[in-house]
Amino acid sequence: MRYEGNIFRPFSEARSYLLQCTIGCSHNQCTFCGMYKDKQYRVRGLEEIKTDIIMAKNYYNDLEKVFLCDGDAIAVDTDTLLEILGLLYSAFPSLRHVGSYVGPRSILNKSMSELTALRAAGLTKAYLGVETGDDRLLKDIRKGVDSREMLKAGRNLVNAGMNLSAMVLLGLAGRGGGSREHALATAGIINAMRPHYLAALTVTPVPNTILFRQVGSGQFTVPDAFETLEEMKCLLENITIDNLKFVGSHASNYLPVSGTLQRERQKMLDTVNSVLESRDKRFLRSENMRGL
Structure with missing residues (x-):
């Protein structure tokens, strides 16, 4: 090939x-x-x-x-x-x-x-990088559309009959940058878009990217593992659509969590909550095992 x-x-x-x-x-x-x-x-x-x-x-x-x-x-x-x-x-x-x-x-x-x-x-299948439902963050990451346009794009794919997999980024707001607002806005756009799959990844600064340089200059502080898990918890608590395949097993994630919403929501929340309560890093992927 x-x-x-x-x-x-x-x-x-x-x-x-x-x-x-x-x-x-x-x-x-x-x-x-x-x-x-x-x-x-x-x-x-x-x-x-x-x-x-x-x-x-x-x-x-x-x-x-x-x-x-x-x-x-x-x-x-x-x-x-x-x-x-x-x-x-x-x-x-x-x-x-x-x-x-x-x-x-x-x-x-x-x-x-x-x-x-x-x-x-x-x-048959489209993979759309939604990243976030927060307009400020969409502008900051230079996605090229606002949340209204992103929602329309996703709905158009669903209405055309395609199997839509939406991708979002945990930690995208940075530390102290509106983490909960990001999670709530993302849950909101997913509820309205109604994709068939939702893949949650964790933001990871990659060399030679703008974000990597922002981290180096102090403009962006990467959240720790537990802060990104708080965002995952907020997503799981606020997504209301049924039969959504939630895929949180990507290599960038500190804690692999996957299942079908709403049927397996409590099971997934229990997994996340147990790690958040213990703050035991042994349950998390090590940094050298993570990557986009």
């Missing part, structure tokens, strides 16, 4: 064939993100992509899952995406899942009819 630069995917796409449709991310300005900094954004030519699909067909013969790389493949022109999806489903008879990272601005740039057409053509 041919790839340009470092390749990233959600951990749930571990068994997917990775098809690079864009080089880099169309936004690539988020202060915390260290992905795609080695690339200049561009959309790959359709003939290049067709050749990669043929190569994958020759190598795998058949596939069940494909993930479209890099960041925000949905930014590709809709007609081109539809052709790519058609080629994939023609090449792989067992294909049942095609996922992609999606940026909020790129979603908003597509009409509902375009999103519905992409779903009908087989784009």
Whole structure:
């Protein structure tokens, strides 16, 4: 397979064939993100992509899952995406899942009819970095949209019939920077958006990012493990929608907690509360075991 630069995917796409449709991310300005900094954004030519699909067909013969790389493949022109999806489903008879990272601005740039057409053509899952529901923080991290626009982007995906996985960042407000407000606003936007999955990650300063430099200059103080767990607790207490798969097992998290809301909420809260009460670091991931 041919790839340009470092390749990233959600951990749930571990068994997917990775098809690079864009080089880099169309936004690539988020202060915390260290992905795609080695690339200049561009959309790959359709003939290049067709050749990669043929190569994958020759190598795998058949596939069940494909993930479209890099960041925000949905930014590709809709007609081109539809052709790519058609080629994939023609090449792989067992294909049942095609996922992609999606940026909020790129979603908003597509009409509902375009999103519905992409779903009908087989784009089954979208991974949206919501990060927070707090407008001040969305501006601080240079997400490119406010909470109203982020909510609309997420709802458009859900209404188009896509399986939406929303991602949020614990600790994003920093120490003494409105942690509870961040958690409550995030719970609020998730309740309104109604994704199928919610992945909670913990903010981790990555070298060569704006956030890393802010930490070095004292502009941002990273919360400790227990402060981020307080945010997780607040999320679990204030998310009210049913049958939401809460995934807190990412490597960046100090305490892996996952389950289905609301059915397993108390069990997850009991786990978090027990660690918060004991303040025993032996129950936490060590720093050298964490990472984005």
